[in-house]
Amino acid sequence: MTENLVFSDAHTHTNPVRGLGAAKIAERFKKEGGWFMALVSLSPWSYALEFNGFKSYENVIEILLRECKSAEEAGIKVACFSGFHPADIDTLIDRYKMDPIEVLNLGLKVIDYVADLCKNEVLDGIGEVGRQHYKTSAERVIISELILRRALEYVKDYGCKVHLHLENEGPITIELVLKEIETLEVNGTSKFAEKLLFHHFKPSLVKEAYQRGFSSTLPGLPRVLEYAFKELEPKYMIESDHIDDPARPGSVIYPWEMIRGEKMLLRRGVVSEDYLYKVNVDNVVKFYGVKEP
Template identity: 60%
Template sequence: MSRAPIADGHGHTNPVRGVGAARIARRFKEAGGWFQALVALSPWHYALEFRGYDSYVELIDIHIRECKAAEDEGLKVACIAGFHPADVDHLIDRYHMKPVEVLKLGLRVVDYVAKLCSEGVLDGIGEVGRQHYKTMPERVVIANLILERALEHARDNGCVVHMHLENAGTDTVDLTSMAVDRVGVGGEMRSRIFFHHVKPVMAARAYELGYSSTIPGLARILEYAFTRLDPVYIVESDYIDDPARPGAVVYPWEMASTQQRLASKGLASEEYLYRINVDNVVKVYGIEPP
Protein backbone atom coordinates (compact mmCIF):
# COMPACT_ATOMS: atom_id res chain seq x y z
CA MET A 1 0.00 0.00 0.00
CA SER A 2 1.27 3.38 -1.02
CA ARG A 3 2.02 5.92 1.67
CA ALA A 4 1.82 9.05 -0.48
CA PRO A 5 -0.89 11.40 0.82
CA ILE A 6 -3.62 11.88 -1.79
CA ALA A 7 -4.86 15.21 -3.16
CA ASP A 8 -8.19 15.88 -4.86
CA GLY A 9 -7.47 18.66 -7.33
CA HIS A 10 -11.12 19.55 -8.02
CA GLY A 11 -14.31 18.44 -6.28
CA HIS A 12 -17.65 19.74 -5.04
CA THR A 13 -19.65 19.35 -1.85
CA ASN A 14 -23.34 19.98 -1.35
CA PRO A 15 -24.68 20.40 2.20
CA VAL A 16 -28.26 20.77 0.90
CA ARG A 17 -28.69 17.86 -1.50
CA GLY A 18 -25.73 15.71 -0.54
CA VAL A 19 -23.84 14.78 2.62
CA GLY A 20 -21.72 17.95 2.80
CA ALA A 21 -18.04 18.71 3.24
CA ALA A 22 -17.46 17.40 6.77
CA ARG A 23 -18.50 13.82 6.02
CA ILE A 24 -16.70 13.80 2.69
CA ALA A 25 -13.54 15.15 4.31
CA ARG A 26 -13.66 12.53 7.07
CA ARG A 27 -14.01 9.69 4.62
CA PHE A 28 -11.40 11.06 2.23
CA LYS A 29 -8.94 11.50 5.11
CA GLU A 30 -9.47 7.91 6.20
CA ALA A 31 -8.57 6.83 2.66
CA GLY A 32 -5.31 8.81 2.77
CA GLY A 33 -6.51 12.21 1.58
CA TRP A 34 -4.78 15.39 2.75
CA PHE A 35 -5.92 18.14 0.35
CA GLN A 36 -9.04 19.07 -1.60
CA ALA A 37 -9.71 21.98 -3.93
CA LEU A 38 -13.41 22.57 -3.22
CA VAL A 39 -15.30 24.33 -5.98
CA ALA A 40 -18.71 25.96 -5.44
CA LEU A 41 -21.75 24.79 -7.43
CA SER A 42 -24.52 26.98 -8.93
CA PRO A 43 -27.40 28.62 -7.00
CA TRP A 44 -30.05 26.07 -8.03
CA HIS A 45 -27.92 23.16 -6.83
CA TYR A 46 -28.35 24.47 -3.29
CA ALA A 47 -32.14 24.80 -3.77
CA LEU A 48 -31.88 28.56 -3.35
CA GLU A 49 -34.74 30.66 -4.62
CA PHE A 50 -33.13 32.49 -7.53
CA ARG A 51 -32.60 36.18 -6.81
CA GLY A 52 -29.86 37.03 -9.31
CA TYR A 53 -26.57 38.33 -7.93
CA ASP A 54 -27.72 37.91 -4.31
CA SER A 55 -28.10 34.17 -4.87
CA TYR A 56 -24.47 33.94 -5.90
CA VAL A 57 -23.40 35.88 -2.82
CA GLU A 58 -25.50 33.51 -0.73
CA LEU A 59 -24.08 30.34 -2.30
CA ILE A 60 -20.53 31.63 -1.89
CA ASP A 61 -21.28 32.08 1.84
CA ILE A 62 -22.54 28.49 2.01
CA HIS A 63 -19.44 27.31 0.16
CA ILE A 64 -17.04 29.17 2.47
CA ARG A 65 -18.71 27.40 5.42
CA GLU A 66 -18.25 24.08 3.58
CA CYS A 67 -14.53 24.79 3.13
CA LYS A 68 -14.22 25.58 6.86
CA ALA A 69 -16.03 22.35 7.73
CA ALA A 70 -13.54 20.32 5.67
CA GLU A 71 -10.64 22.17 7.30
CA ASP A 72 -12.07 21.42 10.72
CA GLU A 73 -11.80 17.73 9.82
CA GLY A 74 -8.08 18.26 9.27
CA LEU A 75 -7.94 18.57 5.48
CA LYS A 76 -6.04 21.32 3.72
CA VAL A 77 -8.50 23.09 1.43
CA ALA A 78 -8.36 25.51 -1.49
CA CYS A 79 -11.73 27.27 -1.55
CA ILE A 80 -12.89 28.26 -5.01
CA ALA A 81 -16.03 29.86 -6.47
CA GLY A 82 -17.01 31.21 -9.87
CA PHE A 83 -19.59 31.32 -12.62
CA HIS A 84 -19.94 28.01 -14.47
CA PRO A 85 -20.32 28.26 -18.27
CA ALA A 86 -23.49 26.12 -18.04
CA ASP A 87 -24.99 28.87 -15.84
CA VAL A 88 -25.15 31.03 -18.97
CA ASP A 89 -27.54 28.58 -20.62
CA HIS A 90 -29.52 27.87 -17.49
CA LEU A 91 -30.10 31.57 -16.78
CA ILE A 92 -31.31 32.24 -20.33
CA ASP A 93 -33.41 29.06 -20.73
CA ARG A 94 -34.82 28.68 -17.26
CA TYR A 95 -34.88 32.25 -15.93
CA HIS A 96 -35.38 33.97 -19.30
CA MET A 97 -32.58 36.45 -18.74
CA LYS A 98 -31.30 38.41 -21.72
CA PRO A 99 -27.82 37.38 -22.89
CA VAL A 100 -26.32 40.78 -22.06
CA GLU A 101 -27.85 40.65 -18.58
CA VAL A 102 -26.26 37.25 -18.04
CA LEU A 103 -22.90 38.65 -19.10
CA LYS A 104 -23.21 41.54 -16.65
CA LEU A 105 -24.18 39.15 -13.86
CA GLY A 106 -21.30 36.78 -14.61
CA LEU A 107 -18.75 39.60 -14.65
CA ARG A 108 -20.10 40.94 -11.36
CA VAL A 109 -19.90 37.52 -9.71
CA VAL A 110 -16.34 36.98 -10.93
CA ASP A 111 -15.35 40.45 -9.67
CA TYR A 112 -16.83 39.60 -6.28
CA VAL A 113 -14.96 36.30 -6.12
CA ALA A 114 -11.72 38.05 -7.09
CA LYS A 115 -12.24 40.58 -4.29
CA LEU A 116 -12.66 37.72 -1.81
CA CYS A 117 -9.47 36.15 -3.21
CA SER A 118 -7.51 39.36 -2.73
CA GLU A 119 -8.79 39.45 0.87
CA GLY A 120 -7.70 35.86 1.44
CA VAL A 121 -11.26 34.61 2.00
CA LEU A 122 -11.23 32.49 -1.17
CA ASP A 123 -8.27 30.91 -2.96
CA GLY A 124 -9.43 31.01 -6.54
CA ILE A 125 -11.99 31.53 -9.29
CA GLY A 126 -13.80 28.55 -10.80
CA GLU A 127 -15.45 27.13 -12.59
CA VAL A 128 -15.21 29.56 -15.48
CA GLY A 129 -14.62 28.76 -19.12
CA ARG A 130 -16.71 27.55 -22.03
CA GLN A 131 -19.56 25.08 -22.45
CA HIS A 132 -18.47 21.51 -23.23
CA TYR A 133 -21.67 20.86 -25.24
CA LYS A 134 -23.29 22.48 -28.27
CA THR A 135 -25.09 25.71 -27.52
CA MET A 136 -25.91 29.05 -29.16
CA PRO A 137 -22.78 30.87 -30.34
CA GLU A 138 -23.59 34.07 -28.42
CA ARG A 139 -23.69 32.04 -25.22
CA VAL A 140 -20.17 30.76 -25.84
CA VAL A 141 -19.06 34.36 -26.38
CA ILE A 142 -20.58 35.33 -23.03
CA ALA A 143 -18.89 32.45 -21.23
CA ASN A 144 -15.57 33.32 -22.87
CA LEU A 145 -15.80 37.00 -21.90
CA ILE A 146 -16.41 35.94 -18.28
CA LEU A 147 -13.39 33.63 -18.52
CA GLU A 148 -11.24 36.52 -19.78
CA ARG A 149 -12.32 38.66 -16.82
CA ALA A 150 -11.28 35.83 -14.48
CA LEU A 151 -7.90 35.67 -16.22
CA GLU A 152 -7.45 39.42 -15.71
CA HIS A 153 -7.98 38.86 -11.99
CA ALA A 154 -5.47 36.02 -12.05
CA ARG A 155 -2.98 38.41 -13.59
CA ASP A 156 -3.72 41.25 -11.14
CA ASN A 157 -4.37 39.42 -7.86
CA GLY A 158 -2.67 36.05 -8.28
CA CYS A 159 -5.99 34.15 -8.05
CA VAL A 160 -5.94 30.49 -8.99
CA VAL A 161 -8.38 29.79 -11.88
CA HIS A 162 -10.15 26.47 -12.59
CA MET A 163 -11.20 26.41 -16.25
CA HIS A 164 -13.99 24.17 -17.52
CA LEU A 165 -13.70 24.00 -21.31
CA GLU A 166 -14.87 22.18 -24.40
CA ASN A 167 -13.07 18.97 -25.20
CA ALA A 168 -11.25 19.63 -28.46
CA GLY A 169 -8.02 18.01 -27.32
CA THR A 170 -4.83 20.03 -27.54
CA ASP A 171 -6.63 22.61 -29.72
CA THR A 172 -8.61 23.61 -26.64
CA VAL A 173 -5.38 24.13 -24.73
CA ASP A 174 -3.74 26.11 -27.53
CA LEU A 175 -6.79 28.30 -28.21
CA THR A 176 -7.23 29.08 -24.54
CA SER A 177 -3.54 29.83 -24.19
CA MET A 178 -3.93 32.51 -26.86
CA ALA A 179 -6.64 34.15 -24.74
CA VAL A 180 -4.31 33.98 -21.73
CA ASP A 181 -1.52 35.61 -23.74
CA ARG A 182 -3.83 38.39 -24.84
CA VAL A 183 -4.73 39.09 -21.22
CA GLY A 184 -1.03 38.96 -20.43
CA VAL A 185 -0.64 36.28 -17.77
CA GLY A 186 2.95 35.16 -17.86
CA GLY A 187 5.68 33.38 -15.90
CA GLU A 188 4.89 31.82 -12.54
CA MET A 189 1.31 33.08 -12.66
CA ARG A 190 0.44 30.77 -15.57
CA SER A 191 0.95 27.74 -13.37
CA ARG A 192 -1.96 28.94 -11.23
CA ILE A 193 -4.32 28.55 -14.18
CA PHE A 194 -5.86 25.05 -14.32
CA PHE A 195 -7.28 23.14 -17.23
CA HIS A 196 -9.76 21.02 -15.29
CA HIS A 197 -11.18 17.62 -16.30
CA VAL A 198 -8.80 17.11 -19.21
CA LYS A 199 -7.51 14.11 -21.08
CA PRO A 200 -3.88 13.15 -20.40
CA VAL A 201 -2.79 14.48 -23.82
CA MET A 202 -4.23 17.89 -22.90
CA ALA A 203 -2.53 17.79 -19.50
CA ALA A 204 0.82 17.24 -21.20
CA ARG A 205 0.23 20.14 -23.60
CA ALA A 206 -0.93 22.40 -20.76
CA TYR A 207 2.30 21.68 -18.88
CA GLU A 208 4.41 22.43 -21.97
CA LEU A 209 2.81 25.87 -22.13
CA GLY A 210 3.30 26.54 -18.42
CA TYR A 211 -0.17 25.71 -17.06
CA SER A 212 -1.53 23.28 -14.49
CA SER A 213 -4.21 20.67 -15.06
CA THR A 214 -6.39 18.12 -13.32
CA ILE A 215 -7.33 14.78 -14.87
CA PRO A 216 -10.32 12.66 -13.78
CA GLY A 217 -9.42 10.02 -11.20
CA LEU A 218 -10.90 7.08 -13.13
CA ALA A 219 -8.88 3.87 -13.23
CA ARG A 220 -8.53 3.65 -17.02
CA ILE A 221 -7.41 7.29 -17.31
CA LEU A 222 -4.97 7.00 -14.43
CA GLU A 223 -3.53 3.79 -15.81
CA TYR A 224 -2.78 5.61 -19.06
CA ALA A 225 -1.43 8.74 -17.35
CA PHE A 226 0.75 6.87 -14.84
CA THR A 227 2.47 4.89 -17.57
CA ARG A 228 2.76 7.53 -20.29
CA LEU A 229 2.92 10.99 -18.68
CA ASP A 230 5.48 12.70 -16.52
CA PRO A 231 4.03 13.64 -13.10
CA VAL A 232 2.99 17.12 -14.29
CA TYR A 233 -0.71 17.11 -13.33
CA ILE A 234 -3.01 16.68 -10.33
CA VAL A 235 -5.83 14.10 -10.10
CA GLU A 236 -9.43 15.22 -9.49
CA SER A 237 -12.62 13.50 -8.37
CA ASP A 238 -15.03 16.17 -9.70
CA TYR A 239 -17.41 14.54 -7.22
CA ILE A 240 -20.65 16.57 -7.04
CA ASP A 241 -22.21 15.19 -3.86
CA ASP A 242 -25.73 15.13 -5.27
CA PRO A 243 -27.64 11.83 -5.42
CA ALA A 244 -29.96 13.33 -8.07
CA ARG A 245 -27.04 13.95 -10.43
CA PRO A 246 -24.97 10.79 -10.66
CA GLY A 247 -22.53 11.02 -13.52
CA ALA A 248 -19.01 10.62 -14.74
CA VAL A 249 -17.54 11.33 -11.37
CA VAL A 250 -15.72 9.31 -8.79
CA TYR A 251 -15.78 9.38 -5.00
CA PRO A 252 -12.67 11.13 -3.62
CA TRP A 253 -11.89 8.04 -1.49
CA GLU A 254 -12.21 5.79 -4.56
CA MET A 255 -9.85 8.08 -6.45
CA ALA A 256 -7.40 7.63 -3.57
CA SER A 257 -7.69 3.83 -3.46
CA THR A 258 -7.39 3.57 -7.26
CA GLN A 259 -4.08 5.43 -7.16
CA GLN A 260 -2.85 3.26 -4.33
CA ARG A 261 -3.92 0.09 -6.12
CA LEU A 262 -2.22 1.07 -9.38
CA ALA A 263 0.94 1.97 -7.48
CA SER A 264 0.95 -1.41 -5.74
CA LYS A 265 0.68 -3.05 -9.17
CA GLY A 266 3.85 -1.19 -10.09
CA LEU A 267 2.28 1.31 -12.52
CA ALA A 268 3.51 4.31 -10.54
CA SER A 269 6.38 4.72 -8.12
CA GLU A 270 6.02 6.19 -4.66
CA GLU A 271 7.95 9.21 -5.91
CA TYR A 272 5.55 9.66 -8.84
CA LEU A 273 2.54 9.67 -6.51
CA TYR A 274 4.27 12.13 -4.24
CA ARG A 275 4.95 14.50 -7.14
CA ILE A 276 1.33 14.61 -8.37
CA ASN A 277 -0.32 14.56 -4.94
CA VAL A 278 1.99 16.75 -2.89
CA ASP A 279 4.65 18.66 -4.86
CA ASN A 280 2.28 19.93 -7.56
CA VAL A 281 -0.30 21.03 -4.98
CA VAL A 282 2.24 22.73 -2.71
CA LYS A 283 3.76 24.60 -5.65
CA VAL A 284 0.52 26.00 -7.06
CA TYR A 285 -1.46 26.67 -3.90
CA GLY A 286 1.46 27.80 -1.76
CA ILE A 287 0.55 25.59 1.20
CA GLU A 288 2.71 23.53 3.53
CA PRO A 289 3.18 19.85 2.64
CA PRO A 290 1.53 17.34 5.02
Protein backbone atom coordinates (compact mmCIF):
# COMPACT_ATOMS: atom_id res chain seq x y z
CA MET A 1 0.00 0.00 0.00
CA THR A 2 1.43 3.37 -0.93
CA GLU A 3 2.11 6.07 1.60
CA ASN A 4 0.20 8.53 -0.54
CA LEU A 5 -3.20 7.15 0.25
CA VAL A 6 -5.27 9.68 2.14
CA PHE A 7 -8.83 9.53 3.38
CA SER A 8 -11.64 11.94 4.04
CA ASP A 9 -14.84 12.03 6.03
CA ALA A 10 -17.36 14.09 4.07
CA HIS A 11 -19.93 14.38 6.91
CA THR A 12 -19.33 13.80 10.58
CA HIS A 13 -20.04 15.21 14.04
CA THR A 14 -17.93 15.75 17.15
CA ASN A 15 -19.12 16.31 20.70
CA PRO A 16 -16.62 17.88 23.09
CA VAL A 17 -19.13 17.83 25.95
CA ARG A 18 -20.34 14.25 26.00
CA GLY A 19 -18.13 12.46 23.50
CA LEU A 20 -14.50 12.35 22.42
CA GLY A 21 -14.48 15.78 20.77
CA ALA A 22 -12.69 16.96 17.66
CA ALA A 23 -9.13 17.04 19.03
CA LYS A 24 -9.08 13.33 19.92
CA ILE A 25 -11.06 12.25 16.87
CA ALA A 26 -8.92 14.25 14.45
CA GLU A 27 -5.74 12.86 16.00
CA ARG A 28 -6.86 9.23 15.54
CA PHE A 29 -8.23 10.00 12.08
CA LYS A 30 -4.97 11.62 11.01
CA LYS A 31 -2.90 8.72 12.35
CA GLU A 32 -4.87 6.34 10.11
CA GLY A 33 -4.30 8.51 7.02
CA GLY A 34 -7.15 11.03 7.28
CA TRP A 35 -6.70 14.46 5.70
CA PHE A 36 -10.15 16.10 5.57
CA MET A 37 -13.34 16.21 7.65
CA ALA A 38 -16.61 18.07 7.12
CA LEU A 39 -17.81 18.85 10.64
CA VAL A 40 -21.55 19.29 11.11
CA SER A 41 -22.99 20.63 14.36
CA LEU A 42 -25.27 18.59 16.60
CA SER A 43 -28.52 19.72 18.26
CA PRO A 44 -28.31 21.99 21.36
CA TRP A 45 -29.37 19.23 23.81
CA SER A 46 -26.65 16.90 22.46
CA TYR A 47 -24.12 19.28 24.02
CA ALA A 48 -26.12 19.27 27.27
CA LEU A 49 -27.08 22.91 26.70
CA GLU A 50 -30.13 24.06 28.54
CA PHE A 51 -32.60 24.87 25.77
CA ASN A 52 -32.99 28.60 25.40
CA GLY A 53 -34.47 29.16 21.94
CA PHE A 54 -32.35 30.89 19.33
CA LYS A 55 -29.54 31.54 21.83
CA SER A 56 -28.97 27.77 22.05
CA TYR A 57 -28.30 27.60 18.33
CA GLU A 58 -25.83 30.48 18.62
CA ASN A 59 -24.07 28.46 21.32
CA VAL A 60 -24.09 25.40 19.06
CA ILE A 61 -22.25 27.38 16.39
CA GLU A 62 -19.69 28.65 18.91
CA ILE A 63 -19.00 25.04 19.92
CA LEU A 64 -18.76 23.95 16.28
CA LEU A 65 -16.27 26.70 15.44
CA ARG A 66 -14.07 25.68 18.38
CA GLU A 67 -14.26 22.05 17.26
CA CYS A 68 -13.25 23.01 13.72
CA LYS A 69 -10.25 24.87 15.12
CA SER A 70 -9.25 21.86 17.23
CA ALA A 71 -9.41 19.54 14.22
CA GLU A 72 -7.32 21.98 12.18
CA GLU A 73 -4.76 22.16 14.97
CA ALA A 74 -4.54 18.37 14.81
CA GLY A 75 -3.56 18.72 11.14
CA ILE A 76 -6.88 17.98 9.47
CA LYS A 77 -8.43 20.20 6.81
CA VAL A 78 -12.04 21.02 7.68
CA ALA A 79 -15.29 22.39 6.35
CA CYS A 80 -17.82 23.58 8.96
CA PHE A 81 -21.59 23.31 8.73
CA SER A 82 -24.42 24.26 11.01
CA GLY A 83 -28.16 24.03 10.49
CA PHE A 84 -31.47 22.91 11.88
CA HIS A 85 -31.80 19.14 11.88
CA PRO A 86 -35.29 17.92 10.88
CA ALA A 87 -35.42 15.79 14.04
CA ASP A 88 -35.11 19.02 16.08
CA ILE A 89 -38.63 19.88 14.93
CA ASP A 90 -40.04 16.79 16.63
CA THR A 91 -37.91 17.24 19.74
CA LEU A 92 -38.91 20.89 20.12
CA ILE A 93 -42.60 20.08 19.84
CA ASP A 94 -42.59 16.87 21.89
CA ARG A 95 -40.01 17.55 24.58
CA TYR A 96 -39.98 21.33 24.77
CA LYS A 97 -43.71 21.71 24.07
CA MET A 98 -43.15 24.44 21.50
CA ASP A 99 -45.92 25.51 19.21
CA PRO A 100 -45.31 24.22 15.64
CA ILE A 101 -45.37 27.73 14.19
CA GLU A 102 -42.81 28.90 16.75
CA VAL A 103 -40.63 25.97 15.73
CA LEU A 104 -40.93 26.97 12.09
CA ASN A 105 -39.97 30.56 12.91
CA LEU A 106 -37.04 29.45 15.02
CA GLY A 107 -35.82 27.12 12.25
CA LEU A 108 -36.02 29.91 9.66
CA LYS A 109 -34.20 32.31 11.96
CA VAL A 110 -31.42 29.77 12.53
CA ILE A 111 -31.05 29.20 8.79
CA ASP A 112 -30.94 32.99 8.17
CA TYR A 113 -28.22 33.30 10.79
CA VAL A 114 -26.16 30.38 9.44
CA ALA A 115 -26.51 31.74 5.90
CA ASP A 116 -25.15 35.07 7.07
CA LEU A 117 -22.13 33.36 8.61
CA CYS A 118 -21.70 31.42 5.40
CA LYS A 119 -21.89 34.62 3.36
CA ASN A 120 -19.17 36.07 5.59
CA GLU A 121 -17.09 32.89 5.24
CA VAL A 122 -17.23 32.04 8.93
CA LEU A 123 -19.03 28.79 8.08
CA ASP A 124 -18.80 26.75 4.87
CA GLY A 125 -22.47 26.05 4.62
CA ILE A 126 -25.82 25.00 6.01
CA GLY A 127 -26.34 21.53 7.42
CA GLU A 128 -28.06 19.50 8.36
CA VAL A 129 -31.36 20.56 6.98
CA GLY A 130 -34.04 18.54 5.22
CA ARG A 131 -36.81 16.11 6.02
CA GLN A 132 -37.27 13.45 8.69
CA HIS A 133 -36.13 9.94 7.73
CA TYR A 134 -38.79 8.38 9.97
CA LYS A 135 -42.56 8.64 10.19
CA THR A 136 -43.82 11.86 11.72
CA SER A 137 -46.88 14.07 11.30
CA ALA A 138 -47.64 15.81 8.00
CA GLU A 139 -47.47 19.19 9.74
CA ARG A 140 -43.91 18.51 10.89
CA VAL A 141 -42.84 17.37 7.43
CA ILE A 142 -44.22 20.62 6.02
CA ILE A 143 -42.26 22.63 8.62
CA SER A 144 -39.13 20.71 7.55
CA GLU A 145 -39.89 21.41 3.93
CA LEU A 146 -40.32 25.16 4.51
CA ILE A 147 -37.01 25.34 6.36
CA LEU A 148 -35.32 23.32 3.60
CA ARG A 149 -36.66 25.76 1.00
CA ARG A 150 -35.22 28.70 2.91
CA ALA A 151 -31.84 26.95 2.83
CA LEU A 152 -32.17 26.39 -0.94
CA GLU A 153 -32.81 30.11 -1.38
CA TYR A 154 -29.44 30.77 0.22
CA VAL A 155 -27.79 28.39 -2.21
CA LYS A 156 -29.19 30.62 -4.89
CA ASP A 157 -28.50 33.98 -3.21
CA TYR A 158 -25.19 33.43 -1.42
CA GLY A 159 -23.86 30.22 -2.97
CA CYS A 160 -23.96 28.47 0.43
CA LYS A 161 -23.32 24.75 0.37
CA VAL A 162 -26.03 22.61 1.94
CA HIS A 163 -25.95 19.15 3.53
CA LEU A 164 -29.38 17.66 2.93
CA HIS A 165 -30.70 15.07 5.34
CA LEU A 166 -33.63 13.42 3.57
CA GLU A 167 -35.83 10.37 3.88
CA ASN A 168 -33.48 8.25 1.71
CA GLU A 169 -36.55 6.56 0.20
CA GLY A 170 -36.23 6.30 -3.55
CA PRO A 171 -35.84 8.45 -6.66
CA ILE A 172 -38.72 10.70 -5.49
CA THR A 173 -36.43 11.97 -2.73
CA ILE A 174 -34.29 13.59 -5.43
CA GLU A 175 -37.24 14.39 -7.68
CA LEU A 176 -38.83 16.71 -5.12
CA VAL A 177 -35.59 18.63 -4.55
CA LEU A 178 -35.20 19.01 -8.33
CA LYS A 179 -38.70 20.45 -8.59
CA GLU A 180 -37.96 22.86 -5.75
CA ILE A 181 -34.84 24.04 -7.48
CA GLU A 182 -36.85 24.65 -10.65
CA THR A 183 -39.26 26.86 -8.76
CA LEU A 184 -36.33 29.02 -7.67
CA GLU A 185 -35.97 29.86 -11.36
CA VAL A 186 -32.29 29.39 -11.73
CA ASN A 187 -31.24 28.50 -15.23
CA GLY A 188 -30.45 24.82 -15.12
CA THR A 189 -29.60 22.82 -12.04
CA SER A 190 -25.82 23.08 -12.38
CA LYS A 191 -25.47 25.93 -9.91
CA PHE A 192 -27.25 23.85 -7.29
CA ALA A 193 -25.53 20.64 -8.23
CA GLU A 194 -22.24 22.19 -7.20
CA LYS A 195 -23.56 23.22 -3.82
CA LEU A 196 -25.95 20.49 -2.67
CA LEU A 197 -24.90 17.35 -0.92
CA PHE A 198 -27.35 14.53 -0.39
CA HIS A 199 -25.93 13.03 2.78
CA HIS A 200 -26.22 9.43 4.05
CA PHE A 201 -27.63 8.05 0.82
CA LYS A 202 -27.94 4.37 0.08
CA PRO A 203 -26.01 3.12 -3.00
CA SER A 204 -29.01 3.13 -5.36
CA LEU A 205 -29.69 6.78 -4.55
CA VAL A 206 -26.02 7.73 -4.78
CA LYS A 207 -26.16 6.44 -8.34
CA GLU A 208 -29.37 8.35 -9.02
CA ALA A 209 -27.72 11.50 -7.61
CA TYR A 210 -24.56 11.37 -9.72
CA GLN A 211 -26.52 10.52 -12.83
CA ARG A 212 -28.35 13.83 -12.28
CA GLY A 213 -25.12 15.69 -11.55
CA PHE A 214 -25.44 15.95 -7.76
CA SER A 215 -22.99 15.20 -4.98
CA SER A 216 -23.83 12.66 -2.33
CA THR A 217 -22.24 10.75 0.52
CA LEU A 218 -22.41 7.08 1.35
CA PRO A 219 -22.13 5.81 4.95
CA GLY A 220 -18.68 4.24 5.26
CA LEU A 221 -19.68 0.86 6.66
CA PRO A 222 -17.53 -1.95 5.20
CA ARG A 223 -20.48 -3.90 3.79
CA VAL A 224 -21.94 -0.77 2.15
CA LEU A 225 -18.54 0.23 0.76
CA GLU A 226 -17.86 -3.26 -0.60
CA TYR A 227 -21.10 -3.14 -2.56
CA ALA A 228 -20.53 0.46 -3.70
CA PHE A 229 -16.93 -0.11 -4.80
CA LYS A 230 -18.12 -2.96 -7.02
CA GLU A 231 -21.31 -1.39 -8.36
CA LEU A 232 -20.84 2.38 -8.48
CA GLU A 233 -18.63 4.79 -10.37
CA PRO A 234 -16.36 6.85 -8.08
CA LYS A 235 -18.68 9.86 -8.24
CA TYR A 236 -19.57 10.30 -4.58
CA MET A 237 -17.91 10.83 -1.19
CA ILE A 238 -17.76 8.74 1.96
CA GLU A 239 -18.95 9.78 5.42
CA SER A 240 -18.83 8.29 8.90
CA ASP A 241 -21.84 10.29 10.20
CA HIS A 242 -20.26 9.52 13.56
CA ILE A 243 -22.42 11.16 16.24
CA ASP A 244 -19.75 10.95 18.97
CA ASP A 245 -22.30 9.94 21.58
CA PRO A 246 -21.06 7.60 24.34
CA ALA A 247 -24.61 6.25 24.63
CA ARG A 248 -24.31 4.95 21.06
CA PRO A 249 -20.59 4.20 20.69
CA GLY A 250 -19.28 3.93 17.15
CA SER A 251 -22.55 4.97 15.54
CA VAL A 252 -22.64 5.13 12.53
CA ILE A 253 -18.92 4.22 12.37
CA TYR A 254 -15.77 5.66 13.96
CA PRO A 255 -14.01 7.79 11.32
CA TRP A 256 -10.70 5.92 11.79
CA GLU A 257 -12.48 2.57 11.54
CA MET A 258 -14.02 3.70 8.29
CA ILE A 259 -10.49 4.25 6.93
CA ARG A 260 -9.41 0.80 8.12
CA GLY A 261 -12.35 -0.70 6.23
CA GLU A 262 -11.31 1.07 3.03
CA LYS A 263 -7.74 -0.19 3.42
CA MET A 264 -9.01 -3.73 4.03
CA LEU A 265 -11.10 -3.60 0.83
CA LEU A 266 -8.04 -2.31 -1.05
CA ARG A 267 -5.92 -5.20 0.25
CA ARG A 268 -8.62 -7.65 -0.79
CA GLY A 269 -8.60 -6.20 -4.29
CA VAL A 270 -12.21 -5.01 -4.09
CA VAL A 271 -11.17 -1.43 -4.87
CA SER A 272 -8.22 0.26 -6.59
CA GLU A 273 -6.03 3.07 -5.26
CA ASP A 274 -7.21 5.19 -8.15
CA TYR A 275 -10.87 4.73 -7.16
CA LEU A 276 -10.09 5.54 -3.52
CA TYR A 277 -8.23 8.68 -4.58
CA LYS A 278 -11.24 9.88 -6.56
CA VAL A 279 -13.73 9.49 -3.71
CA ASN A 280 -11.39 10.64 -0.95
CA VAL A 281 -9.59 13.48 -2.68
CA ASP A 282 -10.82 14.54 -6.14
CA ASN A 283 -14.51 14.71 -5.22
CA VAL A 284 -13.77 16.39 -1.89
CA VAL A 285 -11.55 19.03 -3.50
CA LYS A 286 -14.27 19.70 -6.05
CA PHE A 287 -17.23 19.92 -3.67
CA TYR A 288 -15.61 21.59 -0.67
CA GLY A 289 -13.23 23.81 -2.62
CA VAL A 290 -10.27 22.79 -0.45
CA LYS A 291 -6.69 22.43 -1.67
CA GLU A 292 -5.45 18.97 -2.54
CA PRO A 293 -3.45 17.37 0.31
